[in-house]
Amino acid sequence: MTHKIAILGASGYTGAELVRLIATHPHLEIAALSAERKAGMAMGQVFPHLRHLDLPKLVKIEEIDFTGIDLCFCALPHATSQAVIKGLPETLKIVDLSADFRLRDPAEYEKWYGKPHSALDQQAEAVYGLTEFYRDDIKQARLVAGTGCNAATGQYGLRPLIEAGLIDLDDIIIDLKTGVSGAGRSLKENLLHAELSEGAHPYAVGGTHRHLAEFDQEFSRVAGRPVKVQFTPHLLPANRGIVATVYVKGDPQAIHNALEKAYVGEPFVVTLPFGEAPSTRHVRGSNFAHVGVSADRIDGRAIVVVALDNLTKGSSGQALQNANLMLGIDETAGLMLAPVFP
Structure with missing residues (x-):
């Protein structure tokens, strides 16, 4: 049909x-x-x-x-x-x-x-x-x-962990980098090639990015109590792609196991082997999201990295x-x- x-x-x-x-x-x-x-x-x-x-x-x-x-x-x-x-x-x-x-x-x-x-x-x-x-x-x-494309990226790395009670809900940092196509096709001075290329910069610093509203809404709903994360996006001189590096308190292996379990059978969300970090170049132009987990050098902390194509x-x-x-x-x-x- x-x-x-x-x-x-x-x-x-x-x-x-x-x-x-x-x-x-x-x-x-x-x-x-x-x-x-x-x-x-x-x-x-x-x-x-x-x-x-x-x-x-x-x-x-x-x-x-x-x-x-x-x-x-x-x-x-x-x-x-x-x-x-x-x-x-x-x-x-x-x-x-x-x-x-x-x-x-x-x-x-x-x-x-x-x-x-x-x-x-x-x-x-x-x-x-x-x-x-x-x-x-x-x-x-x-x-x-x-x-929101940024909101989706952060949620793939965090929702299963919040639901499973594996991380400290008061100590979550999302450091995100995004390609320029996320800003749309309208002409903007700060998106001119000469203004954007050969550099990268944070924006909406201090909690003003609108996708924070989605993080607040969704994480609080899953947790059953208010959850606020620290989130800073950065604009990259690239056309496509988002990579979010998420810092959390929790057992790294348990975190990896929870994400692997959450996405088993999912056609588009792939949990990488423990210790492997994803890259935007491996999801470019596709509907796939790659999720990776590594142990931090500080005991009891983990780093979760998520990459996807913002347009797809x-x-x-x-x-x-x-x-x-x-x-x-x-x-x-x-x-x-x-x-x-x-």
């Missing part, structure tokens, strides 16, 4: 990544693509690497006829999705890649994003889209809220994985692409 899908915001990086993945999907057909500023253009004009595909032209959202479309991916800017999704047909399944529906508490959304939530009915029904931990809920969902497993690949579940398709369909190396 073939399901027709639409991608709203197809002229951005995550939209293009969705098109790349869905192009070889055995059960999905792209029926509509939207882009406000590039409406009327062919997708191959906007992204020449997709020129070989037979795709519908980019149109404005209001020009799309959603009759017969089974699922819609919203790859729109933050705050835009709320208004758009509120106006979509109630029968339409939706995977949102923005931050608009990730936080369950509207007050937390207003605190972190600086404006009241404008689609409270839809927010109340949204399921958090970290597939490996919300699989059953996602299968039944109409609206799935994709996670951190965003568009995760979105497609969730869409497969929502449509009753094999979860891995369209996603078993090997990483691109070197």
Whole structure:
């Protein structure tokens, strides 16, 4: 059976990544693509690497006829999705890649994003889209809220440990490095080649990064009490990839065993042999996440490292994985692409 899908915001990086993945999907057909500023253009004009595909032209959202479309991916800017999704047909399944529906508490959304939530009915029904931990809920969902790419990376290394009670919840440090595509495709002075290349720098220092709201929400939910982590992201002069180095108090071997047990049978999360650290180059362009554990030289401390591709497993690949579940398709369909190396 073939399901027709639409991608709203197809002229951005995550939209293009969705098109790349869905192009070889055995059960999905792209029926509509939207882009406000590039409406009327062919997708191959906007992204020449997709020129070989037979795709519908980019149109404005209001020009799309959603009759017969089974699922819609919203790859729109933050705050835009709320208004758009509120106006979509109630029968339409939706995977949102923005931050608009990730936080369950509207007050937390207003605190972190600086404006009241404008689609409270839809927010109340949204399921958090970290597939490996919300699989059953996602299968039944109409609206799935994709996670932040940084938030997903940190959670793969920590959720099973918090659930198992293996680490000190008051002493967690996440030191994360991310590629520049996570900042989107809009023109920004600090992302110019001359400003970014040949250097790396921390940003949102001191606990101001919005993905902290997801860490607070999810870790506290798993622990059954408030959990706050120290988190500092760094921008790398690389296009893709996230690597998070997580410092925790706990027995390293027990931590490795818990992660190995948590992800056994998972198609996309791989626990490496004890002492081996993952690299972004080994997951580039794929829906895989690699998790490694090493003992620290200080007794009773461990280092957990997680690597994934921010555009794939951190965003568009995760979105497609969730869409497969929502449509009753094999979860891995369209996603078993090997990483691109070197």
